[in-house]
Amino acid sequence: xxxxDRAFTGIYRLDMKFKDYYTVLGVDRKAxxxxxxxxYRRLARKYHPDVSKEANAEEQFKDVQEAYEVLKDPEKRxxxxxxxxxxxQGQEFRPPPNWGSNTxxxxxxxxxxxxxxxxxxxxxxxxxxxxxxxxxxxRARGREGFGGFQQAGRDQHAKITIxxxxxxxxxxxxxxxxxxxxxxxxxxxxNLRTLKVNIPAGASQGQQLRLAKQGSPGMHGGPAGDLYxxxxxxxxxxxxxxxxxxxxxxxxxxxxAALGAEIKVPTLGGSVGLKLAPGSQAAQxxxxxxxxxxxxxxxxxxxxxxxxxxxEPKTQEQRQIYESMARxxxxxxxxxxxx
Amino acid sequence: xTKDKGMIVAxxxxxxxxTLEEMxxxxxxxxxxxxxxxxxxxxxxxxxxPQPRFDLVQLRRAQTALRLQRDLEINLAAAAxxxxxLDEIDELRTRMALMEKHHL
Numbered sequence: 001x002x003x004x005d006r007a008f009t010g011i012y013r014l015d016m017k018f019k020d021y022y023t024v025l026g027v028d029r030k031a032x033x034x035x036x037x038x039x040y041r042r043l044a045r046k047y048h049p050d051v052s053k054e055a056n057a058e059e060q061f062k063d064v065q066e067a068y069e070v071l072k073d074p075e076k077r078x079x080x081x082x083x084x085x086x087x088x089q090g091q092e093f094r095p096p097p098n099w100g101s102n103t104x105x106x107x108x109x110x111x112x113x114x115x116x117x118x119x120x121x122x123x124x125x126x127x128x129x130x131x132x133x134x135x136x137x138x139r140a141r142g143r144e145g146f147g148g149f150q151q152a153g154r155d156q157h158a159k160i161t162i163x164x165x166x167x168x169x170x171x172x173x174x175x176x177x178x179x180x181x182x183x184x185x186x187x188x189x190x191n192l193r194t195l196k197v198n199i200p201a202g203a204s205q206g207q208q209l210r211l212a213k214q215g216s217p218g219m220h221g222g223p224a225g226d227l228y229x230x231x232x233x234x235x236x237x238x239x240x241x242x243x244x245x246x247x248x249x250x251x252x253x254x255x256x257a258a259l260g261a262e263i264k265v266p267t268l269g270g271s272v273g274l275k276l277a278p279g280s281q282a283a284q285x286x287x288x289x290x291x292x293x294x295x296x297x298x299x300x301x302x303x304x305x306x307x308x309x310x311x312e313p314k315t316q317e318q319r320q321i322y323e324s325m326a327r328x329x330x331x332x333x334x335x336x337x338x339x
Numbered sequence: 340x341t342k343d344k345g346m347i348v349a350x351x352x353x354x355x356x357x358t359l360e361e362m363x364x365x366x367x368x369x370x371x372x373x374x375x376x377x378x379x380x381x382x383x384x385x386x387x388x389p390q391p392r393f394d395l396v397q398l399r400r401a402q403t404a405l406r407l408q409r410d411l412e413i414n415l416a417a418a419a420x421x422x423x424x425l426d427e428i429d430e431l432r433t434r435m436a437l438m439e440k441h442h443l
Contacts, residue, residue: 041412044410044411045411048406048407048410048411050403050406050407050421050425051407051411051421051425061410065410193345193346193347194345194346194347195346195347195349196346196347196348196349197348197349197350197351198348198349198350198351198352199351199352200351200352203351205433207351208395208396208399209349209350209351209355209395210355210365210395210398211347211349214347226365227347229349231351240436240437240440240441241433242433242434242437247437247440247441248441249440249441249442283442283443305441305442305443307441307442
């Protein structure tokens with residue numbers, strides 16, 4: 001492992017909070033390297049953003065990764081332990097005055113794979129204690145393909161939410177994105193960016209777009225990361241979307257189902273007349289061909305799912321109508337049950 | 340501190356496909372490793388003539404497989420399985436949400 005000695009020259013952010021890495025991993029301060037590895041594996045499985053459904057999985061995972069980064073490395077762990085066991089998780093923190101001169105810093109090359117877990121992903125606490133990029137003029141070997149101690153910027157991921165109508169018709173919209181960005185000192189700034197998106201008709205849930213080099217800028221002349229956008233279609237009060245098909249619940253009266261009816265049904269492209277056949281049953285799916293989302297090779301369909309609502313009799317006359325129905329139309333829907 | 344660094348224009352009407360070399364550049368992987376990815380069904384080309392091309396769905400699969408390999412210490416075969424299972428879970432969730440909403 002290569003280390004770069006440097007005198008402390010940085011400015012600490014005033015709101016730097018202490019991170020109790022032992023608490024994060026759920027291990028004792030005396031934990032063995034094996035204990036730490038076990039703890040990391042368990043928590044990585046639990047919080048990995050690609051497979052986890054825990055709330056804040058991404059943030060939790062970053063904490064776990066950072067804690068492991070420090071505690072798995074004997075030198076970093078020793079340095080961290082020297083801060084003492086009196087600090088509490090989340091407490092306002094200042095490093096001890098001699099931190100810079102007596103402690104060896106670690107250049108960013110020691111941090112392992114950069115593409116996802118580079119300096120930009122670590123907290124202020126970590127960045128200020130364990131490195132903020134190599135000192136200018138210092139000797140350092142950068143990642144393969146880059147000169148000097150350049151570092152590639154992180155990829156950014158953003159979700160843009162549109163309505164189902166906008167997905168159907170297509171839209172051109174402007175969004176404001178808050179994108180965290182790491183500056184040359186390894187500190188995180190919140191950057192506000194304006195994003196103008198052209199979305200064609202028939203956009204699908206989860207559809208991605210890659211914007212090359214629009215992610216976080218690189219450090220010391222390294223290339224910028226990419227920006228990945230993902231479309232999220234907001235839930236709709238009436239319609240559901242499955243692939244290109246659109247679903248709608250169609251509530252009808254018992255006499256409409258029994259006698260048939262002409263009903264005006266909403267679709268994303270406007271109202272459509274639907275002919276309900278006599279003798280229709282609940283949960284039947286009535287297909288409106290081509291009335292789903294536009295797409296290739298052909299547009300999706302809309303399905304109206306029949307729901308029969310039984311009006312409650314409020315007057316004597318209404319009750320009598322039901323009673324006479326029972327007399328005139330004996331009908332046992334439970335006849336297939338065992339006696 | 341926030342500052343507006345200028346507008347980004349994103350056009351979903353553009354269709355993006357990548358060659359094997361481009362996939363390698365974006366994912367920081369060699370062609371050999373990408374061939375392994377294809378072998379294990381992590382990714383497959385969406386177009387074969389005149390040369391294999393991959394779309395964003397395939398790119399995302401490759402990137403997810405890399406993260407799973409690195410963070411959860413699984414091999415390529417397992418990563419491919421995880422990707423397929425995640426797709427299936429997604430579809431099931433969509434179907435479930437639909438059934439609950441429409442009382443099916």
